[in-house]
Amino acid sequence: MEYRKLGDSDLTISVITFGAWAAGGWMWGGTERSEAVKAIQESYHVGVTSIDTAPIYGQGLSEEIVGEAIKGFPRDKVQILTKYGMRWDLAKGDFAMHSKDNSGRDIDIYKYAGKESIIEECENSLKRLGTDYIDLYQIHWHDKTTPIDETMEAVTRLIEQGKVRYAGVCNYSAELMREAAKTINLVSNQVPYSMVKRDIEAETVPYCIEHNKAILAYSPLERGLLTGKMKPGHEFAQDDHRASLYFFKDENLKRVDAFLDKIKPMADDKQATVGQLVLRWTVEQPGITIALVGARDATQALQNAASMDIKLSAEEIGQITEELNKLELVK
Ligand SMILES: NC(=O)c1ccc[n+]([C@@H]2O[C@H](COP(=O)([O-])OP(=O)(O)OC[C@H]3O[C@@H](n4cnc5c(N)ncnc54)[C@H](OP(=O)(O)O)[C@@H]3O)[C@@H](O)[C@H]2O)c1
Numbered sequence: 001m002e003y004r005k006l007g008d009s010d011l012t013i014s015v016i017t018f019g020a021w022a023a024g025g026w027m028w029g030g031t032e033r034s035e036a037v038k039a040i041q042e043s044y045h046v047g048v049t050s051i052d053t054a055p056i057y058g059q060g061l062s063e064e065i066v067g068e069a070i071k072g073f074p075r076d077k078v079q080i081l082t083k084y085g086m087r088w089d090l091a092k093g094d095f096a097m098h099s100k101d102n103s104g105r106d107i108d109i110y111k112y113a114g115k116e117s118i119i120e121e122c123e124n125s126l127k128r129l130g131t132d133y134i135d136l137y138q139i140h141w142h143d144k145t146t147p148i149d150e151t152m153e154a155v156t157r158l159i160e161q162g163k164v165r166y167a168g169v170c171n172y173s174a175e176l177m178r179e180a181a182k183t184i185n186l187v188s189n190q191v192p193y194s195m196v197k198r199d200i201e202a203e204t205v206p207y208c209i210e211h212n213k214a215i216l217a218y219s220p221l222e223r224g225l226l227t228g229k230m231k232p233g234h235e236f237a238q239d240d241h242r243a244s245l246y247f248f249k250d251e252n253l254k255r256v257d258a259f260l261d262k263i264k265p266m267a268d269d270k271q272a273t274v275g276q277l278v279l280r281w282t283v284e285q286p287g288i289t290i291a292l293v294g295a296r297d298a299t300q301a302l303q304n305a306a307s308m309d310i311k312l313s314a315e316e317i318g319q320i321t322e323e324l325n326k327l328e329l330v331k
Pocket of ligand 1: 018190218275295304
């Protein structure tokens with residue numbers, strides 16, 4: 001495994017960080033708790049020391065699973081990344097979406113990052129995670145009903161109290177990062193980035209490079225698409241959010257498959273899967289610090305971790321990018 005430091009912090013995390021959204025089941029058609037615990041534990045043993053989770057993932061379940069998985073590990077050898085600002089248990093702030101929890105009950109989700117709410121959320125996360133500090137605490141989505149300085153002041157208090165080590169954000173534009181930087185030292189931004197979703201290259205990446213902020217790329221396999229396992233006609237489980245995303249339209253599955261076929265010989269030469277090649281390409285892109293990769297079970301997780309065993313020369317990265325630039329998806 002390889003490790004990289006986040007911005008100007010002392011926080012070093014594994015380049016493949018375990019993403020625990022699917023582990024919580026919610027929006028992913030359910031979860032198998034013991035498989036998820038095992039996936040996190042086996043990842044740790046091959047050097048995946050950092051885990052990204054959030055209270056909203058399974059409405060607390062993902063954090064509980066992470067807590068259970070890391071119980072026997074030395075706390076200072078694990079890095080816990082979690083989030084705040086998405087409430088399903090408090091109707092306040094900016095309404096985000098209507099959903100159903102894992103047991104099929106209706107829930108309304110709000111983006112809310114008011115001061116008291118963050119302090120309360122942090123206590124709840126610490127309990128579920130079974131720890132007394134969080135390594136990286138990130139706002140999940142911008143809450144337009146709360147001034148950013150109020151939010152960041154609350155996180156500053158948590159840092160002073162030793163409950164949080166570093167502050168990060170998710171899904172922030174460069175403009176929002178600039179605003180937050182007036183109140184707090186942000187070390188990272190967690191944003192969507194994959195071979196087929198590269199919007200951040202326009203503004204966020206240049207901003208983060210210039211200001212030495214880490215980028216945590218989320219959904220780098222585009223939620224399984226870039227492993228090449230889904231074929232036209234693929235059927236998702238009930239409540240799996242992927243069923244409604246344009247990436248998984250039959251025409252796009254065909255186009256992605258054709259692209260993956262082009263890079264497969266290079267993967268074969270390296271005795272790697274195309275998914276592993278995709279992950280290595282991703283973390284070699286300018287400004288990309290970490291790939292947050294989700295996994296359902298230990299087999300997937302170990303395969304993802306092993307992507308760091310393969311190396312790509314600048315020329316090989318160029319060849320992949322050249323093929324990729326010919327790929328266009330329909331929306
Ligand atoms: N801050 C945010 O707003 C935000 C948003 C999204 C994600 N994230 C973070 O980023 C993490 C990763 O993103 P993601 O889970 O959305 O997408 P991802 O990492 O691109 O895809 C993960 C999914 O792909 C499939 N998969 C993974 N490894 C595989 C392998 N080796 N072989 C075959 N299939 C494999 C699994 O689903 P199946 O087996 O069901 O296909 C898995 O759940 C999340 O867990 C979360 O921590 C954050």
